[in-house]
Amino acid sequence: MSTTSTLPDAPPAKPAAPRGGRPALYHPTVARLTWRALLGRRRALMLFGLPVLMLVICAAVRGLAGADDSTANDILQGFALSSMLPLLGVIAGTGAIGPEIDDGAIVYLLAKPIRRSTIICTKLLVSIGITIAFSAIPTLLAGYLLNANGQNIAVAYAIATAVASVTYSAIFLLLGVITRHAVIVGLVYALVWETVIGNLVPGAQTLSVQQWALAVGAKAAHGDLVSSAVSLPTGIVLLVAVTVLATWYATRRLRTLKPVGDE
Numbered sequence: 001m002s003t004t005s006t007l008p009d010a011p012p013a014k015p016a017a018p019r020g021g022r023p024a025l026y027h028p029t030v031a032r033l034t035w036r037a038l039l040g041r042r043r044a045l046m047l048f049g050l051p052v053l054m055l056v057i058c059a060a061v062r063g064l065a066g067a068d069d070s071t072a073n074d075i076l077q078g079f080a081l082s083s084m085l086p087l088l089g090v091i092a093g094t095g096a097i098g099p100e101i102d103d104g105a106i107v108y109l110l111a112k113p114i115r116r117s118t119i120i121c122t123k124l125l126v127s128i129g130i131t132i133a134f135s136a137i138p139t140l141l142a143g144y145l146l147n148a149n150g151q152n153i154a155v156a157y158a159i160a161t162a163v164a165s166v167t168y169s170a171i172f173l174l175l176g177v178i179t180r181h182a183v184i185v186g187l188v189y190a191l192v193w194e195t196v197i198g199n200l201v202p203g204a205q206t207l208s209v210q211q212w213a214l215a216v217g218a219k220a221a222h223g224d225l226v227s228s229a230v231s232l233p234t235g236i237v238l239l240v241a242v243t244v245l246a247t248w249y250a251t252r253r254l255r256t257l258k259p260v261g262d263e
Helices: 028-038 041-065 069-095 098-102 106-110 116-147 150-178 182-200 203-207 209-220 232-255
Strands: 003-005 258-260
Touching: 028 041, 028 069, 028 116, 041 069, 041 116, 069 098, 069 116, 069 150, 069 182, 069 209, 098 106, 098 150, 116 150, 116 232, 150 182, 150 209, 150 232, 182 203, 182 209, 209 232
Parallel strands: none
Antiparallel strands: 003 258
């Protein structure tokens, strides 16, 4: 098992400055490698499996119970937003960088003249894109299957899922940088905090990413079925703050990481 240690005294090669003097936030080669890693056979099966399962369940519910706004709201919140999305975030967020650190492959990337902030931002953007594609789009389709977007529920939950995907990706990418057990820690957070505590414990709901995202999605819904435990301004501030802080700290930790061989 690989470990991490601080960089030696000799400074690494200085990253080449991009045109215009501004740090680049996206590197095509890093993005291509990340896409390839996340859409490999094993992860692709997991990424596809959850949305397909949700759509099958929604089709069965619609066939058995017909269109019902309350049922649609319960399924989209309980399955799509509370369960499926955090799990997809774990797969995409930790998978964007965690395996490279564990097997030591990250050393080749760190040896290149690429800014650490560029590496983190590129991997974050790829993770966000994959998470949104496999969560927000299926959620929108599921909403139309359940009640043909009655009360604009499908659109509301698709927006909430897309917004939450950004913050989840940042959180789980950070876990991939700071711990070798990122998947386990991410699953515990996703299943225990976001799925159970974030739904059932009133005080804890204010610290739940899904509740922050629901505050945004609720603005697109008609009626009062879609609601959040926090206000819209609070939800937006917390989503932005956690995303920025997680991205900043992941960049800081990556600057001091150097994978070393197995002992």
